[in-house]
Amino acid sequence: MFEATELNDRNRRAERLWRWLFGMMTGLLIVPVVLILGVLIVKGGPALSIDFLFTEPTDGMRAGGVFPALIGTIWLVAVALLVSVPIGVAAAVYLSEYAPDNWLTRLINLCIINLAGVPSIVHALFGVGAFVLFFKFGISILAASCTLAVLTLPVVIVATRESLQAVPQAFREACWNMGATRWQTIRRVVLPNSISGILTGVILEVSRTTGETAPIMFTGAVFLLPFLPQSVFDPTMAMSLHLFVVSTQVPGVPDELPYGVALVLIGMVLCMNALSIAFRVYLRGKKKW
Amino acid sequence: MPGSRPHAEIDRRNADWYVDKLVQVTVFVSGVSAILFIIGIFVFVTIEGVGFIANTLDFGEFFGSPAWRPTSETKPTYGALALIVGTASVTGLAMLVAVPFSLGAAIFIGEFATGKVRETLKVLVELLAAIPSVVWGFIGLSIMNPLIIDVFNVPVGLSILNSGIILGLMAAPIMTTIAEDALKAVPDTYREAAEAMGATRWQVIFRVVLPAAKNGLVAAVLLGVGRGFGETMAVLMASGHSVNLPTSVFDSVRALTATIAAELGETAQGSDHYAALFTLGIFLFAITFLINLAADVVVRGIRKGK
Numbered sequence: 001m002f003e004a005t006e007l008n009d010r011n012r013r014a015e016r017l018w019r020w021l022f023g024m025m026t027g028l029l030i031v032p033v034v035l036i037l038g039v040l041i042v043k044g045g046p047a048l049s050i051d052f053l054f055t056e057p058t059d060g061m062r063a064g065g066v067f068p069a070l071i072g073t074i075w076l077v078a079v080a081l082l083v084s085v086p087i088g089v090a091a092a093v094y095l096s097e098y099a100p101d102n103w104l105t106r107l108i109n110l111c112i113i114n115l116a117g118v119p120s121i122v123h124a125l126f127g128v129g130a131f132v133l134f135f136k137f138g139i140s141i142l143a144a145s146c147t148l149a150v151l152t153l154p155v156v157i158v159a160t161r162e163s164l165q166a167v168p169q170a171f172r173e174a175c176w177n178m179g180a181t182r183w184q185t186i187r188r189v190v191l192p193n194s195i196s197g198i199l200t201g202v203i204l205e206v207s208r209t210t211g212e213t214a215p216i217m218f219t220g221a222v223f224l225l226p227f228l229p230q231s232v233f234d235p236t237m238a239m240s241l242h243l244f245v246v247s248t249q250v251p252g253v254p255d256e257l258p259y260g261v262a263l264v265l266i267g268m269v270l271c272m273n274a275l276s277i278a279f280r281v282y283l284r285g286k287k288k289w
Numbered sequence: 290m291p292g293s294r295p296h297a298e299i300d301r302r303n304a305d306w307y308v309d310k311l312v313q314v315t316v317f318v319s320g321v322s323a324i325l326f327i328i329g330i331f332v333f334v335t336i337e338g339v340g341f342i343a344n345t346l347d348f349g350e351f352f353g354s355p356a357w358r359p360t361s362e363t364k365p366t367y368g369a370l371a372l373i374v375g376t377a378s379v380t381g382l383a384m385l386v387a388v389p390f391s392l393g394a395a396i397f398i399g400e401f402a403t404g405k406v407r408e409t410l411k412v413l414v415e416l417l418a419a420i421p422s423v424v425w426g427f428i429g430l431s432i433m434n435p436l437i438i439d440v441f442n443v444p445v446g447l448s449i450l451n452s453g454i455i456l457g458l459m460a461a462p463i464m465t466t467i468a469e470d471a472l473k474a475v476p477d478t479y480r481e482a483a484e485a486m487g488a489t490r491w492q493v494i495f496r497v498v499l500p501a502a503k504n505g506l507v508a509a510v511l512l513g514v515g516r517g518f519g520e521t522m523a524v525l526m527a528s529g530h531s532v533n534l535p536t537s538v539f540d541s542v543r544a545l546t547a548t549i550a551a552e553l554g555e556t557a558q559g560s561d562h563y564a565a566l567f568t569l570g571i572f573l574f575a576i577t578f579l580i581n582l583a584a585d586v587v588v589r590g591i592r593k594g595k
């Protein structure tokens with residue numbers, strides 16, 4: 001009575017075939033990248049050492065370490081966060097807690113999508129025109145970080161808005177019924193309940209900011225600098241630009257040096273992302289509602 | 290009754306009330322800042338290019354001539370055709386690589402994979418999307434380049450093929466994520482209804498899920514194209530960066546974005562060359578704006594339909 005008919009068999013075969021095909025496609029997407037990462041590790045591994053991280057480049061960047069670039073990247077990321085996190089979180093609070101469903105809100109959302117879609121080199125042109133020349137920051141950490149902050153603003157806004165909206169509406173209503181103002185509700189109920197989601201977004205932004213190259217090339221990062229930046233008005237070296245420079249602009253660089261720089265850069269970025277993912281998984285397990 | 294005041298006269302404007310209003314204004318200004326930044330980008334990029342567009346630029350030359358010679362002493366020419374073709378050919382090849390694979394991967398992750406496998410794949414795709422473009426460029430330069438020279442026996446490995454594959458690998462994780470979101474947005478009741486009618490898994494996917502998620506998938510592809518158009522460092526390092534109209538995938542090309550990145554540092558502020566680079570920027574801004582707008586309209590199409 002329950003024997004498989006010919007049609008059942010055919011369907012089952014077809015399903016297996018499709019499953020296998022789509023699985024293959026997924027594999028072909030991931031395997032080459034894993035192989036490439038493997039090559040990076042094998043070729044760049046020998047260049048890595050504590051000295052590599054903590055010494056300056058020598059011999060016209062053909063030897064030595066990446067210390068000034070590492071410090072420069074930390075400066076750039078830190079200043080960019082100082083600019084973008086307050087604006088981004090406030091914007092997300094507006095969109096999640098205040099904004100009515102009207103044309104203005106739709107326009108803001110459209111602009112956020114577009115801000116994320118504008119090519120990074122156009123952000124660079126904007127940075128040169130606005131921060132370097134118009135606001136007269138010059139080629140400096142401040143100009144580069146402001147450019148990066150505008151570029152990564154959508155990351156903070158979208159992540160924060162999502163985690164604010166995940167707080168159940170009943171929490172807010174309970175608080176309002178106690179006579180709290182809107183801000184008291186946001187400050188005491190909404191933000192504490194979504195702070196970890198916001199942090200996840202901020203970590204993602206750090207990772208994104210670390211890797212960007214084009215927006216800082218003309219606004220604050222330079223090829224080689226004999227000293228470490230002392231203030232936000234100094235130019236600086238940066239890991240991402242350093243990788244570009246040692247792999248294309250300097251002749252006679254030993255093979256393993258750019259691999260080492262690439263490995264350090266990709267290590268920083270992937271660690272940040274892994275941290276953000278781990279954080280999210282941990283949160284999902286902890287959620288009370 | 291004497292002594293009782295009308296309700297309306299109670300003044301609630303204590304310190305908390307003022308703080309609340311202040312916060313409301315602050316977050317509103319921050320919310321609107323996204324609009325201001327888009328306008329700012331448009332204004333600051335346009336201001337540097339607009340005089341050049343009005344006085345020097347010949348539109349016929351810009352769109353029709355492949356001769357990009359802004360540094361010529363005798364007669365500089367600003368033909369962007371080769372750059373536009375370069376960007377288009379690299380993006381086109383990248384989409385040829387990325388679209389089938391990322392849609393396939395999205396279907397596998399969204400519809401076939403379950404439990405641990407699914408979570409692992411999603412995390413992997415997310416990590417792939419995080420690799421910086423300058424690292425991709427370096428991979429094109431130092432790993433793909435010798436590989437292509439060996440495999441295809443060609444003299445140069447920095448070509449449309451190289452940068453197309455690199456850009457495809459870059460765009461695929463992002464497209465996979467967006468496409469998977471689009472599949473997830475299809476209500477489970479659709480799948481259950483189809484399965485109750487006796488449809489097999491692949492029939493459910495092809496006849497029910499994919500048609501229902503069509504708009505989201507189109508938006509995913511559009512955003513991938515936008516990303517390809519705007520990518521700078523990877524294309525700069527892997528495409529060979531020579532101005533010519535390509536005849537095969539093994540030819541070197543130069544992209545719009547890469548031209549700005551390579552030449553902006555060498556130009557004097559205010560010169561024609563400098564303004565010409567900003568003109569390329571205006572062009573890029575306009576194209577990506579239109580692509581993003583189109584993606585938004587397509588996505589909005591689904592919401593209206595429901």
